[in-house]
Amino acid sequence: TVWIATGFAATHTATSCSSTHVQACLNGSAPCSTIVAGDTVQIPVGTCNWSAQVTWTAPANTTLKGAGTGATGGGDQTVLIDDIASNVPALDVTVATTGTFRLSGLTVQGGTGIRKDSGMVRLIGPGTVRVDHVHLNPRQYSTSDAKGTSALSPGARIYGVVDHCIMDYYANGSMLIYNGGLAGDFGNGVWAE
Numbered sequence: 001t002v003w004i005a006t007g008f009a010a011t012h013t014a015t016s017c018s019s020t021h022v023q024a025c026l027n028g029s030a031p032c033s034t035i036v037a038g039d040t041v042q043i044p045v046g047t048c049n050w051s052a053q054v055t056w057t058a059p060a061n062t063t064l065k066g067a068g069t070g071a072t073g074g075g076d077q078t079v080l081i082d083d084i085a086s087n088v089p090a091l092d093v094t095v096a097t098t099g100t101f102r103l104s105g106l107t108v109q110g111g112t113g114i115r116k117d118s119g120m121v122r123l124i125g126p127g128t129v130r131v132d133h134v135h136l137n138p139r140q141y142s143t144s145d146a147k148g149t150s151a152l153s154p155g156a157r158i159y160g161v162v163d164h165c166i167m168d169y170y171a172n173g174s175m176l177i178y179n180g181g182l183a184g185d186f187g188n189g190v191w192a193e
Helices: 019-026 188-192
Strands: 011-013 040-042 046-050 054-057 063-065 078-082 091-094 100-104 107-110 121-124 127-132 135-137 152-155 158-163
Touching (some): 019 054, 100 121
Parallel strands (some): 063 100, 078 107, 121 152
């Protein structure tokens, strides 16, 4: 007997770890379908050089997950290499105002890309996140200036936890926290709250 249920969370798997395939999956293109609250997007095992940014406005309670293991840092199973020649994060996610967005099991490392003023991975709120079993390594960029990129940049009222991660750094801090809610606020409003 085969049971087909509706209304349950689904897992959507990108064709490969390439930025083209990951963006297509997040956009709901085949083989993935429309991502809704509670779903998981799986990025398969592999090493892929990204020459284009991947952006996503994540529905509530969604997960973006590589093939990483339960090891701290995820075990480098899904490796995304930033070869983007512009000053944008390789992965840029706007999280939902309700629920919790989870980023897990990925490795993002520098390649031939240039310095990222907003980090290699940026999470924009307001919202709640869990980042776990992730390895972020800007030390692998090909130039010393780019190596100074922050690995993770949560901002605009992001709350949550980062656990079981490895963040390598070169000269600057591994996280750039810019939690201001308004342009020019510089986090003062959040601090006051």
